[in-house]
Amino acid sequence: DSGVTQTPKHLITATGQRVTLRCSPRSGDLSVYWYQQSLDQGLQFLIQYYNGEERAKGNILERFSAQQFPDLHSELNLSSLELGDSALYFCASSSQQGFGAFFGQGTRLTVV
Amino acid sequence: DQQVKQNSPSLSVQEGRISILNCDYTNSMFDYFLWYKKYPAEGPTFLISISSIKDKNEDGRFTVFLNKSAKHLSLHIVPSQPGDSAVYFCAASEGASGSRLTFGEGTQLTVNP
Numbered sequence: 001d002s003g004v005t006q007t008p009k010h011l012i013t014a015t016g017q018r019v020t021l022r023c024s025p026r027s028g029d030l031s032v033y034w035y036q037q038s039l040d041q042g043l044q045f046l047i048q049y050y051n052g053e054e055r056a057k058g059n060i061l062e063r064f065s066a067q068q069f070p071d072l073h074s075e076l077n078l079s080s081l082e083l084g085d086s087a088l089y090f091c092a093s094s095s096q097q098g099f100g101a102f103f104g105q106g107t108r109l110t111v112v
Numbered sequence: 113d114q115q116v117k118q119n120s121p122s123l124s125v126q127e128g129r130i131s132i133l134n135c136d137y138t139n140s141m142f143d144y145f146l147w148y149k150k151y152p153a154e155g156p157t158f159l160i161s162i163s164s165i166k167d168k169n170e171d172g173r174f175t176v177f178l179n180k181s182a183k184h185l186s187l188h189i190v191p192s193q194p195g196d197s198a199v200y201f202c203a204a205s206e207g208a209s210g211s212r213l214t215f216g217e218g219t220q221l222t223v224n225p
Contacts, residue, residue: 100213
């Protein structure tokens with residue numbers, strides 16, 4: 001158990017819809033990262049938040065947004081969903097002192 | 113622009129033998145490298161890391177080697193066990209701690225009994 005909690009584990013929704021993925025980081029970790037893993041692909045970095053502020057942005061579509069709340073949990077919002085958005089979405093957290101990151105179990109999003 | 117590449121999508125070895133997984137990178141700003149292991153339906157699990165000031169780091173059966181001039185790193189698993197069968201991801205970061213990770217595509221390792 002990495003200590004990072006993601007909900008829900010599975011999500012099936014229709015094209016054009018909007019969903020919210022939730023992540024609770026490890027206790028004490030201020031950084032939260034979101035990654036997307038499409039079929040047979042590596043993990044693509046989407047966005048990072050540190051203590052409520054956006055710190056880094058990767059290959060995140062304009063239809064996607066994220067935020068980190070005062071209690072440090074984070075949400076990834078995906079809107080106007082397309083079939084190609086079907087993927088595993090991972091959240092990870094890290095402390096400022098430590099390198100690397102600890103990953104949650106992921107949310108498998110299926111857009112039909 | 114794939115800054116971290118794992119050119120072997122799969123590797124099959126016999127139990128007890130050595131597994132060698134390779135990774136190449138192009139960004140010379142990367143100064144910290146990690147290996148993650150991933151089982152199906154689970155998130156990546158941190159395995160071992162190495163800083164660019166070192167060329168080798170060992171943890172039990174796992175050893176990571178870094179060749180900065182070649183921009184190449186490798187993970188050695190000795191002896192390999194069937195439970196090691198998983199997808200292995202190489203990752204890299206630059207700058208200070210708390211930086212984002214750039215991942216390779218992963219290598220599926222299968223250890224046959």
